[in-house]
Amino acid sequence: MAERQLTAGGPGGGPAARVWAVRTWARLPVAGRIAIIYLLARLVTTGLMVLTSSLSAPPSRFGLQPTLGEYVLGWDAQWYWWVAENGYPSTLPVTPAGDVTENAWAFMPVYAYLAKVVGFGDWGAGALLVSLIAGFLACLALHRLLRPRIGSTAALWAVVFFANGPLAALFQVGYAETLFVLLLLVALDLASRHRYPLLYLLIPVMGYTRPGILAFALFLGLHGIVRWLRRRREPLPVRDMVHIVALGALATVVGFSWQVIAAIVTGDPGAYLKTELSWRRNWLTDPRPDFFPFEGFVRGAEFWAMKWGMPAWFGWILLVALVVGIALILLRARAVRRLGSDIRLWSASYVLYLLAVFFPQSSTFRLLMPLTPLVGALAVPRSRTYRWGMLLLCLLLQWLWIHVMYGLAQTYWQVP
Known part of the structure; x- marks a missing residue:
């Protein structure tokens, strides 16, 4: 059937x-298939980043026509580079009012030091290699995770959406x-x-690569139940x-250990x-001086509602x-249910973690990347038109994200 469809004529040879x-x-x-998909996806992304560079204007933090190397080292990459070169401060920097300011303790050490080792001292080259290689291996791991749940073909399409997302x-x-x-x-x-x-x-x-291991601790508890x-x-x-x-227990200890390490080093x-x-x-x-779970999203909902010209209570709604x-999607959506309980439990755990600890802003889109397993639900429908349409949507959204975060790159609307 596939061969008859392919020999029906039309463009493309x-x-x-x-x-x-x-x-x-x-x-x-x-x-091999995943390698080809991943290579083509990286070429497309590179092309979009080159296009973004050509459109970059003086108000952008990257200036006129930045190089791809400058994009590699942009935004939070500077903090990882700082950690690799200088370590963590033993004295917290503070404002004239005595408030602690942004510093390296917010960034975990594994990626920072691994990039330095891989790059033989050239941190930017090492970071690029680590991200590229980890991305390809993540595509392999995603296919392995999804294949028993949705089939090999759908899992491969999930990889396509992930690599081009x-x-x-x-x-x-x-x-x-x-x-x-x-x-x-x-x-x-x-x-x-x-x-x-x-x-083990x-x-x-x-736990020492990126915040989120406490969500995995919750997932393990739910998995056990x-x-x-x-x-x-x-x-x-x-x-x-x-x-x-x-x-x-190990995930919980690791999750809180970074706070203990920071406390010991800084006093x-x-x-x-x-x-x-x-x-x-x-x-x-007027942020609270102390952390309170879920307060970030509640205050954030109020902030963005008023920013958009609506009353604060509308943000709560x-x-x-x-x-x-989100709860209905995880509990009732048929395509999501096909992914199995473990993927849904992880997704619920991570969403709850985000709600508990983060303030919603433009970086929140990046923080959703650990929900990658849910991309399998997008690959379940078998319609060829749907799948190619979804790929086109992924590419359009990718261009939008790159252009806004790296091309415009000016305000809190544009922080990756």
């Missing part, structure tokens, strides 16, 4: 050439997201296959339960949280609608 291309593609191992520029800049997503996808695959021992090595690396409830249908050996509890028990809260002063004139909508 003769029937024989198209049949040969289809057969050659079918003979390639999955890793709105945040695809992160595969080519000095951010830790792609490395964290790689580790996360491997960890989810191990947990779903009940291969728990390897997670993976969890600390995840689900396995307990299903124990009559799916055997639950005692050793598995012991592993789940121990790994949840300030609240060093890490004060550092994280310092970024909120870019938006709020929007926030409630957002939470209810």
Whole structure:
């Protein structure tokens, strides 16, 4: 049937050439197909970044016609570079009013130092290589995670959407997201296959790559509860339960350990949280001096509602609608349900984590990258028109994100 469809004529070469291309593609191992998809996606992203550079205006923080190397080292990449070159401050920087200002303690060490090692001292080159390689390996891990759930073809389309998605520029800049997503996808695959021992090595690396390991601790707890409830249908050996509890405890300890390390080095028990809260002063004139769970999203909803000319209470309505909508998608959407309980539990855990600890602003789009497994739901429909249309939408959103965050790059609307 596929060959008859391909030989029906049309643009793109003769029937024989198209049949040969289809057969050659079918003979390639999955890793080879993913490598081709990933390479083509990176060429497209590079082209979009070059186009963005040509359109860059003086008001942009990158100035006129910046190089791709400047984009690699832009925004938060500067903080990772600083950590690799200078380490972490033993004395917290403060404003004249005594408030802690933005500093390196907000950025975990694994990506920063790994990029320096890989680049043999050239941090920018190392960061680019780490992000590129981690992105390709993440594509392989995503396919492995999704294939048993939605089939090999749909999983391959999920890789296409991921590699070409709105945040695809992160595969080519000095951010830790792609490395964290790689580790996360491997960890989810191990947990779903009940291969728990390897997670003892993976969890600390995840925890010191990027914030989010506390969400994984919550996921492990929910994963254990689900396995307990299903124990009559799916055997639950005692050793598995012991592993789940121990790994949840390890993830929790790792998640809070960075606060302890920052406190010991600086002598300030609240060093890490004060550092994280310092970024909120870019938006709020009266931020709370202490961290309070979920306050960031509540204040953020009020802030953005008033920024858009609406009363603050309308922001609360929007926030409630957002939470209810996400819950309904995770609980009821058929395509999402096909992904299985572990992916949905992780997604719920990470969304709850974001709601608890972050202030919503333009960087929130980047912070959604750990929800990558949900891209499998977008690949479930089999319509060729739908899939190619979704790819086009991904590319359009990718261009928009790159142009706004790296081309315009001026205000809090444009921080990746």
